[in-house]
Amino acid sequence: MAAGSTSLKSLDRYLYTVGGEDRIVHRFDFNTIIYATDNFSEANRILPRYGVTMYKGRLQNGQDITITQYSKAFTYKQCMNEASILVKVEHQNLMQLLGYCIHGTKVYLIYDFALNATLADMIYDPMCNLLDWDKRYKILLGVARALAGADLFRHWALVYLHRHAPIRIIHLDVQPANILIDESYNPRLSGFEVAVTTSETDCVSLDNVFGTVGYIAPEYHMTLRCSTKADVYSFGMLVFETITGKSIWNLSPLRPVEYVHKNWLEGTLSDIIDPQIDVDPVSMTKFAEIGLLCVQRLAADRPTMEEVIGMLLGTSPLTRKLARIIVKWRKSPKWPILGIPETDLGSTSLSGKKKKKKKKKKKKKYQSI
Known part of the structure; x- marks a missing residue:
């Protein structure tokens, strides 16, 4: 315009x-x-x-x-x-x-x-000691509240956007700068400038890649097609930043996912947890594993936001599934992050048919806001 x-x-x-x-x-x-x-x-x-x-x-x-x-x-x-x-x-x-x-x-x-502030203001500031674990946990739950599906979770935000809002919404930019905090540490999800609406098929094709680099789901980056599982991926990266107190770009020379996976695999998660968090190692391991589930390479393997909330609350049957996946992860020395099939969008309603490859690929543009 x-x-x-x-x-x-x-x-x-x-x-x-x-x-x-x-x-x-x-x-x-x-x-x-x-x-x-x-x-x-x-x-x-x-x-x-x-x-x-x-x-x-x-x-x-x-x-x-x-x-x-x-x-x-x-x-x-x-x-x-x-x-x-x-x-x-x-x-x-x-x-x-x-x-x-x-x-x-x-x-x-x-x-x-x-x-009061954005979550980015608070977790990226090494001098800020206001966010203990209870407040961080409250913020994560609040964001999830805005995004899911079953009646039990209809008041959770991402759950709400994905399932219970009058229109189904994929946010596409879930990250700390878009999470606003009031004086009681209640979060509000903002930043709907690049959000898209989708139908019951839970799949949308776009002309360009929008969002913030580092939080963009790989299948969206590679195919320009995405589903609500793209928000689940971003939420997983948000979990990593919340427990480490650092931007995903400041965690390690490695990709953030590989870095967390490596420390989880080697039993050294305590080395990357924000020292301002006073919580038992078992709980931190659980949250790291939830984050790893959210950022799995294949969108179809990622949980829905309803399932994420269940895991955060400790009530989801996915907890048992998580135990089985952990066994598989321990056999993998490297975190598989690349090579996303074109049809992998995490939707059970997709036909699974591959799109015909075009001779020339359009150059993808990034719009970070």
């Missing part, structure tokens, strides 16, 4: 009507945004994402809000995508859209949330 006045008028009209009669999206004036953020002060600025800046603020009526600023023309479409999804969902671990503001060439989305 171009940055001209016509496109901004179209964006204004779209945002004003996107909620329809059921969800009113308010149009805020710029002075309200200035007041709420104390003129966009650095104290209210949150760690920026690619093309997007976030602020925390407070309206004159005392309501705490979070504001996302889209300042580049190429982010307008992402802004529209985020708004179109958020007006259709409602969950305690998802961001709730209040309204928007357009000023000059900048677009602001306003959310009903008292933001």
Whole structure:
């Protein structure tokens, strides 16, 4: 979308009507945004994402809000995508859209949330000692709540997006910078700029690879096709970062998956666990194994988010399956991460037929936000 006045008028009209009669999206004036953020002060600025800046603020009526600023023309479409999804969902671990503001060439989305920090701010900061294991566990469960399926898990976030939302959603960018934390350490999943909707087949084909490098599922990277199992992969990487307290890029010269697998295999997980976590080694081993299950090479081998929650709570029958898989893992000196079949999308409804190979492959573009 171009940055001209016509496109901004179209964006204004779209945002004003996107909620329809059921969800009113308010149009805020710029002075309200200035007041709420104390003129966009650095104290209210949150760690920026690619093309997007976030602020925390407070309206004159005392309501705490979070504001996302889209300042580049190429982010307008992402802004529209985020708004179109958020007006259709409602969950305690998802961001709730209040309204928007357009000023000059900048677009602001306003959310009903008292933001304290992002998970990235907290786990990547070696001086931050606020996240004990109970809080990290609470955050992981909250994110999973936003993503799954059976009635028992309908209030879990990723479970909600995958199964119980009015539209089935694949987030495609589950990572610490998109997990917002309030003062009580309740998480809200944000960053729906590249999220996609899918049908009951749980499979979608895209033109480009979007998301954040390092969290992108291999089958999506290789075939431009993905399912909800792509979010499961990203969640597995999130588990690794949560228990190590480090970015996946700072874990080791090895690939993060190989690094965790190597230490798990050698019984040296205690060497990579965040020293600020005071928890027994058995529990940490369990969480490392859950993460490894989530990032398995074949999407079909990965658990669903319902099953992940069951394992996190210790109630899933997959715990027994995990014991059998562990035996297989111990026989494998290296973690198999490459070589994804084109039909491996983790969906039981796929026909399994291979697509005809094209003579020329399009160059994949990455959009990290």
